[in-house]
Amino acid sequence: MIKKINNYRPTYDWSKKKASGLYKNSNFSFPVNTIHYLDFIKYSDFVPDKSVNCIIADPPFGISFTGKEALYNRKSSNVQSGYVEVDKYYDEFCKLWISKLSRMLNDKGSVWIFSGWSNLSSILNAISYTNLNLINHVIWKYQFGVYTKRKFVSSHYHLLFLTKSKDYFFNKIDNYPLDVWEINRTYSPNELKNGTKLPHSLVMKCIDYSSKPGDLIFDPFMGNGTTAVVSKSSYRNYLGFEINKSMDKIIDNNLNQVDVGSSYSPYYSRIHH
Numbered sequence: 593m594i595k596k597i598n599n600y601r602p603t604y605d606w607s608k609k610k611a612s613g614l615y616k617n618s619n620f621s622f623p624v625n626t627i628h629y630l631d632f633i634k635y636s637d638f639v640p641d642k643s644v645n646c647i648i649a650d651p652p653f654g655i656s657f658t659g660k661e662a663l664y665n666r667k668s669s670n671v672q673s674g675y676v677e678v679d680k681y682y683d684e685f686c687k688l689w690i691s692k693l694s695r696m697l698n699d700k701g702s703v704w705i706f707s708g709w710s711n712l713s714s715i716l717n718a719i720s721y722t723n724l725n726l727i728n729h730v731i732w733k734y735q736f737g738v739y740t741k742r743k744f745v746s747s748h749y750h751l752l753f754l755t756k757s758k759d760y761f762f763n764k765i766d767n768y769p770l771d772v773w774e775i776n777r778t779y780s781p782n783e784l785k786n787g788t789k790l791p792h793s794l795v796m797k798c799i800d801y802s803s804k805p806g807d808l809i810f811d812p813f814m815g816n817g818t819t820a821v822v823s824k825s826s827y828r829n830y831l832g833f834e835i836n837k838s839m840d841k842i843i844d845n846n847l848n849q850v851d852v853g854s855s856y857s858p859y860y861s862r863i864h865h
């Protein structure tokens with residue numbers, strides 16, 4: 593029994609040379625490895641039908657008044673402040689962006705949506721209006737949490753794994769892939785970033801299980817460009833949106849720090865090191 597587990601081989605695997613070849617030979621009829629500094633909800637049509645293999649989406653959880661204005665075409669003076677209003681708005685926001693995903697996904701493609709527990713109900717509600725299948729609800733357990741006095745310290749996040757069809761691509765890398773992932777948050781106090789940077793290894797895990805070298809990974813909310821950086825370093829192509837134009841230098845800088853394929857190694861060698 594133990595011998596069998598030790599000899600486990602991922603469903604798909606590629607040598608570094610093969611992975612590099614798949615990346616070099618990948619071919620798209622539209623610009624890839626680029627980020628549109630635009631509102632994803634307004635410009636999602638830039639992404640052709642069925643062109644994307646995997647979507648990584650880590651949406652904003654707080655919505656600014658400027659955001660409300662842009663989406664509802666109404667003046668901020670007309671927007672009631674207050675928790676209920678924000679809640680109601682967040683539901684609409686989720687319905688809008690989540691409704692754009694399925695069209696751009698190819699038939700074997702998948703979606704990973706990140707969510708804190710407080711906005712999870714809006715995300716699940718929005719998913720129920722789509723044709724996406726919810727395959728797994730993964731818990732990301734991290735080590736930090738804000739100190740509390742009268743409640744538990746929050747130290748987990750939710751990742752929803754969804755697919756367009758039942759016949760989806762899945763590289764079963766581990767013999768026994770669990771739905772609780774313990775991955776440390778990276779802590780770099782001197783780094784210029786927006787506050788919500790995901791750990792590379794977390795995004796890498798989603799990409800590894802749901803795509804092949806040379807595939808296209810899409811992120812509607814690039815933030816610091818984590819999805820782009822991880823895609824580049826693992827022989828995947830990337831494409832995405834970020835509404836905040838001032839993130840461009842940070843993203844470029846993050847991308848310049850990694851070489852194509854620099855973090856790629858065959859999966860078999862990772863599980864048998």
Ligand SMILES: C[S@@+](CC[C@H](N)C(=O)[O-])C[C@H]1O[C@@H](n2cnc3c(N)ncnc32)[C@H](O)[C@@H]1O
Nearest residue numbers: 631632650652788789790813815816818834835
């Ligand atoms: C939670 S952060 C993403 C962080 C990212 N995963 C990382 O590791 O750096 C969400 C990002 O979405 C951006 N954003 C918000 N609304 C957007 C929209 N409608 N279109 C594109 N980007 C948007 C925000 O500016 C923010 O940078």
